[in-house]
Amino acid sequence: MLFLLSRTGQFTLKQLSEMGKMFLFLVSALLLAFRPPAKISLIIHHIKTIGVDSLSVVLLSGFFTGMVMGFQGYYSLIKFNAESRLGSFAALGLLRELGPVLSAFMVTGRTGSAMAAELGTMRATEQIDALYSMAINPIKYLVSPRIIAGLIAMPLLTALFDVVGIYGAYLIGVGLLGVSSGSYFSGMESSVVFNDVYSGFLKSVSFGFIITWVCCYKGFHAPPMATGVSQATTESVVLSFVLILVWDYFLTSIML
Amino acid sequence: MLKGVNLEFTTGKITTIVGTSGCGKTVLLKHLNALLLPDRGQVLVDGTDITKLRQKELYEMRGRFGVLFQAAALLDSMTIFDNVAFPLREKTAMNETQIAKKVEERLEQVGLEGMGYKYPGELSGGMKKRSGLARALVMDPEIVLFDEPTTGLDPILGASIHQLIARTQKTFGFTGVVVSHTIPQVFEISDYVAMMANGMIEEVKTPKEFQSSQNPVVQQFIHGQTEGPIQVL
Numbered sequence: 006m007l008f009l010l011s012r013t014g015q016f017t018l019k020q021l022s023e024m025g026k027m028f029l030f031l032v033s034a035l036l037l038a039f040r041p042p043a044k045i046s047l048i049i050h051h052i053k054t055i056g057v058d059s060l061s062v063v064l065l066s067g068f069f070t071g072m073v074m075g076f077q078g079y080y081s082l083i084k085f086n087a088e089s090r091l092g093s094f095a096a097l098g099l100l101r102e103l104g105p106v107l108s109a110f111m112v113t114g115r116t117g118s119a120m121a122a123e124l125g126t127m128r129a130t131e132q133i134d135a136l137y138s139m140a141i142n143p144i145k146y147l148v149s150p151r152i153i154a155g156l157i158a159m160p161l162l163t164a165l166f167d168v169v170g171i172y173g174a175y176l177i178g179v180g181l182l183g184v185s186s187g188s189y190f191s192g193m194e195s196s197v198v199f200n201d202v203y204s205g206f207l208k209s210v211s212f213g214f215i216i217t218w219v220c221c222y223k224g225f226h227a228p229p230m231a232t233g234v235s236q237a238t239t240e241s242v243v244l245s246f247v248l249i250l251v252w253d254y255f256l257t258s259i260m261l
Numbered sequence: 262m263l264k265g266v267n268l269e270f271t272t273g274k275i276t277t278i279v280g281t282s283g284c285g286k287t288v289l290l291k292h293l294n295a296l297l298l299p300d301r302g303q304v305l306v307d308g309t310d311i312t313k314l315r316q317k318e319l320y321e322m323r324g325r326f327g328v329l330f331q332a333a334a335l336l337d338s339m340t341i342f343d344n345v346a347f348p349l350r351e352k353t354a355m356n357e358t359q360i361a362k363k364v365e366e367r368l369e370q371v372g373l374e375g376m377g378y379k380y381p382g383e384l385s386g387g388m389k390k391r392s393g394l395a396r397a398l399v400m401d402p403e404i405v406l407f408d409e410p411t412t413g414l415d416p417i418l419g420a421s422i423h424q425l426i427a428r429t430q431k432t433f434g435f436t437g438v439v440v441s442h443t444i445p446q447v448f449e450i451s452d453y454v455a456m457m458a459n460g461m462i463e464e465v466k467t468p469k470e471f472q473s474s475q476n477p478v479v480q481q482f483i484h485g486q487t488e489g490p491i492q493v494l
Binding site: 127130131132134135137138139140141142146 | 291294296320321323324326327328330331332334335336337347348351352396400406
């Protein structure tokens with residue numbers, strides 16, 4: 006019994022310590038992000054890595070998500086003779102929820118894991134130590150630009166996911182299942198309000214923040230060995246997924 | 262790991278720290294520019310305890326150091342030219358023409374002229390070390406730390422790296438601290454040799470005195486004996 010208590014205590018203390026370190030890491034990265042000189046070229050580079058390089062996977066997943074919503078929406082709504090509301094269903098579902106969450110998942114898997122692996126490898130090969138030795142703050146150079154790039158790129162990717170998803174649902178609903186094109190778009194127009202778009206935007210920005218923060222932290226603090234890098238990559242993806250879902254719940258409960 | 266290290270480095274000279282693998286040589290080296298902090302004790306650079314410095318002061322102090330890591334620690338997303346130029350671009354107000362001139366100068370001094378366009382992944386081990394040395398020297402540091410500069414290299418390449426260290430030390434006049442276990446080759450470039458064992462410094466002598474030392478720890482290490490005061494796992 007004592008052993009169990011001891012292990013539970015150790016585990017809890019370890020998790021609290023980890024949370025504290027993550028928070029201090031975040032504060033450091035944010036403070037350094039606003040300290041001159043600004044690393045504009047690095048930010049642009051990371052916007053390309055996070056945004057442009059994730060574009061194809063986000064568009065593809067958005068398109069198929071939309072098509073699935075078209076099917077599921079139609080066969081659910083038809084039970085209430087409300088299939089003409091498919092446009093509202095797809096748009097609201099994508100803008101408020103599926104767009105931000107699924108695009109965040111795609112970016113976590115595609116770019117977040119790569120970020121953790123890159124920083125973990127830099128740790129293992131002493132490149133981060135080399136930056137410290139050159140009197141260059143590695144958090145300012147490696148982490149802050151990524152966080153800013155994530156805040157910029159994620160909402161743009163989410164917007165594209167939403168557009169492609171709405172079109173995917175349109176293709177299925179209107180093109181395949183016979184919903185009227187006019188009712189699809191008019192339903193969307195009448196149902197979607199600014200708050201729907203804004204809540205999706207806010208979610209996507211905060212998810213971009215979570216992904217870059219968690220993945221950079223895990224990579225930066227990876228044990229300096231091959232297994233350490235793979236462990237950091239896995240943990241960064243899992244923790245990002247969990248935090249995205251948890252934060253999504255909190256934001257949804259506040260904004261609805 | 263370190264159980265009481267008292268060691269002084271003479272300005273303008275090369276001190277080599279030797280010892281068995283895993284005895285804490287690299288750990289000690291990383292304390293010298295505060296990459297690691299001691300649980301107890303001081304690290305004094307010109308009388309200033311660098312373990313007590315605030316972050317801004319510490320970064321300024323680190324500007325006096327150049328470091329050649331064991332695997333060179335080149336930033337692999339950049340070419341060799343950009344690696345060597347990196348500290349100049351980040352820490353100085355030099356324009357690109359001035360930077361290019363200085364970088365080419367350093368690359369020539371380490372025998373890598375015209376190779377600046379290559380990426381670290383395209384280089385041999387020896388070329389990586391030389392690139393790392395060029396980067397370590399580009400800011401004209403007062404103190405240069407070398408972490409096992411010839412480990413993993415063949416004897417000829419190792420000798421050429423040792424000669425390069427000696428030549429650049431004479432040219433730039435820096436204080437060098439070399440961590441190595443490749444004896445007796447490293448004695449040729451050393452002004453002093455410090456033997457590390459069991460977490461402590463056992464002896465500090467000139468290379469000639471070191472090789473004729475009667476200290477049993479030194480004798481065991483020099484002759485590669487498995488029996489003796491140094492415990493081998």
